[in-house]
Amino acid sequence: MTAHVRVLVVDDEPQLLRALRINLNARGFAVTTAATGAEALSAAARTNPQVVVLDLGLPDIDGLTVLEGLRGWTNVPVIVLSARSDAADKVAALDAGADDYVTKPFGMEEFLARLRAAVRRGSVLADTPEVPVVDAGAFVVDLGAKSVTRDGAAVHLTPTEWGILEILVRHEGKLVGQKEILQSVWGPSYGTQTNYLRVYLASLRRKLEDDPAHPKHLLTEAGMGYRFVRA
Template sequence: MHQPTVLVVDDEPKIRDIVRRYLEADGFAVIEQADGPGALDAARDQRPDLIVLDVMLPRLDGVEVLRRLREGSQVPVILLTARDEEVDTLIGLAVGADDYMTKPFSGRELAARVRVILRRVNPARSAPEATVIRHGALTIDTARREVSTARGPAALTALDFDLLLTLARHPGHVLTRRQLLQAVWGADYFGDERVVDVHIRTLRRALRDDATDPVYLETVRAVGYRLIAPPIA
């Protein structure tokens, strides 16, 4: 059995120690780093299954670390932030974070979120799905986890792929933010519904879909989102 590895990046030793103890109690192997450059080196050399990344880091802040990670990796990332306004957090979500928690946080809740994300990214393979879903020019290969449009391949994060797949399985139907949270983030997700809006924006950017004149993703005001069903020929 593969033991999932979590890279914990925070410049406060006490926080790293708390996170490490909760994650190890849940069966995860833990790598620790205290600054941005160290985080990038560990992510490259040790290839963790998930990264818990503080926004406020010395030498290189967490948002910039995440930006550089996303240039060549889709490893799931949970951001930690101490800022009430959560501006940096929302920027980080736009760059490609999967989730965030605001300090002070519960170590037990963090461990639960790590489990949820890793279950979503690495589902059980007992009955592998090998389906290609097509909606007009949009093609979703669920086995390869690849997406293409009329403009060619679209580079999606693991979470954005799952968000698109959830919408694609209900073409033409409006899904509320709460329904999307439960389907993609998991029923035990405790975060803000705004995270859905942020990831819809990054998904649109990857698909090159204009929100004012959408081809794929439509916003239904005050309700949620839907994948536009292509016209029947």
């Protein structure tokens, strides 16, 4: 699965860059590295990576600014690396469009598992399974084409946002538990990361609901999970 997957690794620690390059190359990834935010944005435009690993503490541009720059033109999965373990920092990164957040120092095997999960999420948009078009009134979800339109205009979702929306739409009318969504979209080790869901549901509502503060379609069942209804 990893053969020829293009990874951009952005970090200003030479030893970490070297370790990641060696480990990823050994597993068949095609690795590009950058040590500054400016290099990262240039390399991303040049190589069109399939996943980005981004340190927040860069010497020239703040990592969140780099992330926002990427999100201006690509929905590539982004894994944020940071020495900051505060929950507010994680939420800020997720809110800016990160798909995952890894706190330094980290174990290489866990990191590689998260990277593989991010690659899978990114490839989801390229898959073409069967199935229906779901018209919720305010927006239309085409499960076969992996696309969403609102008032006839395409809505750009990140792979993670799509993953959450898809599982809810496929279980239309049914409560989908927080743990089920987390493990389906992020992987088996994410069952307790409920702050991820809050951030992404808020983003989906901003993009899809007429009144995000009073959603009609993407409903929260407090403490349990979420439900999609056509309303």
